[in-house]
Amino acid sequence: MPIPASPSNAPRSAPSPPSAPKSIARPTPPPTASASPSPLPFWNRREGPVAEAVAELRQSQALSDARQLELLAAVDNAYGRYQLASQSLAAFEQGILQQAEQSVTAAEVAYRLGERGILEVLDAQRVLRTVRLDFLNAQYERQFALIDLDELRAIEPRSN
Numbered sequence: 001m002p003i004p005a006s007p008s009n010a011p012r013s014a015p016s017p018p019s020a021p022k023s024i025a026r027p028t029p030p031p032t033a034s035a036s037p038s039p040l041p042f043w044n045r046r047e048g049p050v051a052e053a054v055a056e057l058r059q060s061q062a063l064s065d066a067r068q069l070e071l072l073a074a075v076d077n078a079y080g081r082y083q084l085a086s087q088s089l090a091a092f093e094q095g096i097l098q099q100a101e102q103s104v105t106a107a108e109v110a111y112r113l114g115e116r117g118i119l120e121v122l123d124a125q126r127v128l129r130t131v132r133l134d135f136l137n138a139q140y141e142r143q144f145a146l147i148d149l150d151e152l153r154a155i156e157p158r159s160n
Helices: 047-112 118-152
Strands: none
Touching: 047 118
């Protein structure tokens, strides 16, 4: 006996695809992309290396300018030290050293005559030694500044 056809027993057919449009639209490429490559101009081939060389030139000029400023500052500093030491030496030679020597002589004479004590003589000698030490330091500073100036000018130091 055949089984009566019921909606649940009916033969099943494959679902039908949705209706497709009659014309399929293809996506258009963006305006910047083109199917054929555009040729590069031949005169711009070395633009990158030229720009790099120009940048290196500017950098080396900047370094050269910075080094020149450093050297000028060093020369100015050394010359200032030379002038200061020369002025100090002139002051010592014009009177400070002679006054200290005269002070020691006067203190020794006063001690011999009994007018002053030994402490005044020792104090005058201490002052004379300090003045002589300052005089030697001023000579050293002047010579050191001269050596710096000679080195900065790239010449052999003077022999004095």
